[in-house]
Amino acid sequence: MTRVDVGHEIPAREFRITRETLVRYAGASGDFNVIHWNQRIAHEVGLPDVIAHGMLTMGMAIQVVTDWCEDPSALVDYGCRFTRPVVVPDDGVGATLHVSGTVTAVEDSIATVSLKAMCADVSVLGKAIARVRVG
Amino acid sequence: MALNPDFVGRSYPPGAPYLVGREKIWEFSQALGVTDPASLDVDAAQSRGYSDVVAPPTFAVRLVMAAAESVALDPDLGLDYSRVVHGDQRFEYTRPIVAGDELLSHVTIDRIRSVAGNDMITTRTDISTTDGEHVVTSYTVLVARGTDSEAA
Numbered sequence: 001m002t003r004v005d006v007g008h009e010i011p012a013r014e015f016r017i018t019r020e021t022l023v024r025y026a027g028a029s030g031d032f033n034v035i036h037w038n039q040r041i042a043h044e045v046g047l048p049d050v051i052a053h054g055m056l057t058m059g060m061a062i063q064v065v066t067d068w069c070e071d072p073s074a075l076v077d078y079g080c081r082f083t084r085p086v087v088v089p090d091d092g093v094g095a096t097l098h099v100s101g102t103v104t105a106v107e108d109s110i111a112t113v114s115l116k117a118m119c120a121d122v123s124v125l126g127k128a129i130a131r132v133r134v135g
Numbered sequence: 136m137a138l139n140p141d142f143v144g145r146s147y148p149p150g151a152p153y154l155v156g157r158e159k160i161w162e163f164s165q166a167l168g169v170t171d172p173a174s175l176d177v178d179a180a181q182s183r184g185y186s187d188v189v190a191p192p193t194f195a196v197r198l199v200m201a202a203a204e205s206v207a208l209d210p211d212l213g214l215d216y217s218r219v220v221h222g223d224q225r226f227e228y229t230r231p232i233v234a235g236d237e238l239l240s241h242v243t244i245d246r247i248r249s250v251a252g253n254d255m256i257t258t259r260t261d262i263s264t265t266d267g268e269h270v271v272t273s274y275t276v277l278v279a280r281g282t283d284s285e286a287a
Contacts, residue, residue: 029200031200058193080223
C-alpha cells in the first residue's frame, strides 16, 4: 500500500440486509436468537420488528477496511459498540447499511480507521475502530 | 440481581477443538457479502500465501459466543440471560483464521461492573490452535439490561 495520510477517506460501501440475509447469517454464525428471525417474539420483547445480529453489522462494516488494504493479515485489531439495532422489516426491501471510514491516525506503520455504520441516517455502531498495518 | 464479583478471573476449560471448515468459511463469507477471493477461492488464497481459504475478521464469533454463553449461563454468576444483549466486541489478531485450523477457546471473566443500572460482564476469549499458536483474542461485553435496579 502507498503512503496513507490522516484524514484519508477509504472507499465506502453499501450493504442490503433482508430477512434472507439474517437467515443466512444465523446459519453461518450459529446465532439463532429468535429476535433475529421471529417477528412475533421481537414485538413481545418490545422491539419494533426483527433486528439484525450486531455481529452481522460488525462483520459487514470491517469489509471496507479489508477491501481497502487487500491483505487479511494486515488487521491488528477491531472493536465496536452495538449502540442501536438495525431493524429489518419483512417488506421485500429490508434495511440498507452504509459504511464509510476515515484514517484518524498513522503511527509506526499502523493506520487507525474510524468507521461509520449508518442505517436510515442513524449510526448503529459506536466507537467502531480498526487498526491495520500499512506500508 | 447484582453479579457475583468473585467471578472475575475465573477461567473455563476449552472443551473440544473447533475444526474450521472450508465450507463454513464460504457460508459465513456469503452471509456477510464478502467479495475478497481469499475467503471464497482456495486457489486465490494459496496464491497469496495462505494454506487455505481465509476466514473474515469476525468469524471467531462462532467460538466466542459459544464460550461467552457457557459463562453467562453459569447459575452461580447470577446473570439474567433473558435480558442479555451483546454490548460491545473487540478482536486482537495475531493472524487470520484459515480453513483447517483446529482451535481451542480459553475463556476468562475479565471484568464485572454495573453501569447506569445495567450489569455488565466482560469475557476474554483466547483462541489458539491445538499446537498452542495464538490466533486471536476476543473481548466480549454482555449487558443485562435494567437488572441492577432490582438489587436488594
